Amino acid sequence: MKKYTYTDKKDTRSGFGAGLLEAGKRNEQVVALCADLIGSLKMQDFIAAFPERFFQTGIAEANMMGMAAGLTIGGKIPFTGTFANFSTGRVYDQIRQSIAYSNKNVKICASHAGLTLGEDGATHQILEDIGLMKMLPGMTVINPCDYNQTKAATIAIAEYEGPVYLRFGRPVVPIFTDPDQKFEIGKAWMVNEGADVSIFATGHLVWEAIQAGEILAEQGIDAEIINIHTIKPLDAEAILASVRKTGCVVTAEEHNRLGGLGDSVAQVLATQLPTPQEYVAVDDSFGESGTPEQLMTKYGLDAAHIVEAAKRAIKRKTKSAVSAL
């Protein structure tokens, strides 16, 4: 088992800010828009470097999405920045018609996703955004796990042609991925190989899954951990290959259990390789105020809950399911 350690912690949104600056340096067509949340989105460095390529829209997200669609006409690569809630639910129809259906090369970059936004409470803690975005035909949905991966993903989506939803967050979390990684959209990342259970995690839950893997190892359970940073298009090949080895699955995400990574994985498995699966996700509820750590514990999104889910999944492995492999 590969041991993951970290020496530094940062917020993934800062990875976005660093990636946006780098993408802007590499391609002068990259432009950015923000709806009155420059500091929260860590867009200051891009703005300082390229003031003429930045558009402050004020608190008007619908207009921002429409403008982003329009900026692509003329060759620009627009990155929009606001909280995940205001990047998706608030502007769903603008994204649907002006961006997704119109197939515009817009990068919808969403910070403060999920419960880890913390004290602001449920109005701002969207737990439905992955579902909303993945249902849109042609939309790519990415949820990276740490600062380095978010930075790499931001650079990668600038080079990709088509609409993308990039989801990241506010809390300071361990940096454990390679600073020089090449981010491949749609390619799952093998964190740790194992034989007893597949843990597919996305976003902040990847680090929790790594912690869970260590706890499970101490108990003699060999977990395979895979980072599904791209929820759409889903790396079905990697999922199936892993499940053929392990025969049971845990999915882990900071999202409603309805419509998120877990459902995407379940759809692949139900149609191609029916497998016992346990969800680590929010059980169809809104969030509430609290510290990120308190909320992740209360709503069952931490290493301890992944461990329990892994044990349940292993218990559900039946002879017939195994023999079907």
Add this chain to the structure above:
Amino acid sequence: MTTDIDELKSIASQVRRDIVRMVHGCQSGHPGGSLGCTDYLVALYFSAMNHDSEFNMDGIGEDLFFLSNGHISPVFYSVLAHAGYFDKAELATFRKLGTRLQGHPTTHEHLPGVRIASGSLGQGLSVAIGAAQAKKLNKDASLVFTLHGDGELQEGQIWEAAMYAPHNKIDNLIAAVDVNGQQIDGSTKNVLSLGDLHAKWTAFGWDVLETQGNNMEFLLSTLAEAKSRTGQGKPIVILLHTEMGYGVDFMMGSHKWHGVAPNDAQLAQALGQLEETLGDY
């Protein structure tokens, strides 16, 4: 590009024939607003706009038009076809399975001349502002035009965009509002009053022009005036006073023909009032 009024009127007559035939052909669609906006779109595509029918999505170096009230797609399609973007025979496929001429305009089927999907109202002004910003970044001096329904102004996004454009001196943009006073459920006065539109746009910081939207002479002079006011720090909006259903007497002045197709007898009656000038598709 022409300033010959008779020629423009003759094109408009054929476009109106196309509209009623298209809507009749599939027994659905929106003839009222299409007929009312025919003169404006003809004035744009055959006189005011510098555009290239060899379609290129980015439209660098040419004027762009965005139809925000996408339900008046029949007039848009007919004008695009006559302007050379695609064969006018394709107008016969309007709203039929497999067509590029979807009920509401879309880029999805790659119909030349369409740069954004529209239909869900209120989004086109924002898109046009984005395109206008791209032109400024590209040092492209050409202009961006839009058209909106007056009922569409009830959408909140319009006013987000209306606030943005003057603040950011989007002065390469000429928006237009089809002020026909009608919407699906009745007159705008009864459904949700728009109030003093001239005062509203002025208060938001726009340079406001008004004209008779079914008078070709007035349209050309107003568009010339609007173009002369670009580049002066303000976006421009033209309030087009039109009559829904203009050109077909029994469709005029009523919201009842907003989204209703004529039957065979009504088609014949309508075509009797519209001279065939360029040949039916």
